[in-house]
Amino acid sequence: MKVRPYQLSQIKVDGLTLLGYSVAGEESVVIVPELDVVFDIGKCPREALRINHVLLSHGHMDHAAGVAYYFSQRDFQGIANGVVLVSKALVTPLERLMEAVAGVEGHPSPHKFVGMGHGDDYEIRRGLVARAFSTHHLGSSLGFAVIEVRHKLRQEFAGRTGPELVALKARGVEITRRVELPLVAYLGDTAKANYSELPYVREAKVLLVECTFFDADHLSRARAGRHLHVTDLPAVLEGTKNERIVLTHVTRRTHLPEARRLLKQVLPAEVRDRVTFLMSWKHVQED
């Protein structure tokens, strides 16, 4: 029996670290420690346990298997306040799952699921929110963007003194405007759609996009499973301004040198230069 070492990939983009493992049908989990979020939980690798916010895109087990373990193991280690943000339709089934696991383990684990819908924000910490948006996969699915929110002084008040600003504020004048800086957007699993219409996806510093299939004869499989095929990428990425686009959820059959060649073929250079695979070939290649 061949033993394959398990290892998370690591990518740095400016001040953000992406730590993840993503192979279709096997496991998908991407941790961003600086933002205290993990996009999908996969089988819950050790590195995900200390992250307080799980942004769960959908219920397929390669994305969600570790949910019960996450809460149980955090309880065991005395780590409180974990929360899973998930599509509203999945909250009840997940509650039932936790109830069943409590019966199996012999004791309940504290847990919290927050039901989200398109456009809903959840405050991760002051000045940082997770926003859910609709995606197009099988069953109930969501994507998430993590957005830094700042309040900047309005241009017209730039020259005012501190006391003047305090006085204006006291009179109820809006002296600041809300500015959103999207940091990471994650599409989860999805069929082809135009996500660049969403500013927090289009402008995110990092965009995590699944690209499950590369073979020409796998197009029908992509359609049936509501996944992306490499030939869908030009349309999906058109108009995006992301500094880095990270491809996830490739199948283990994917031959990465060949996949890179295909990317060169289908994507304009301006887009291609921003694209990276999350996983390296030695962790994806088939036996």
Ligand SMILES: [Zn+2]
């Ligand atoms: Zn799926």
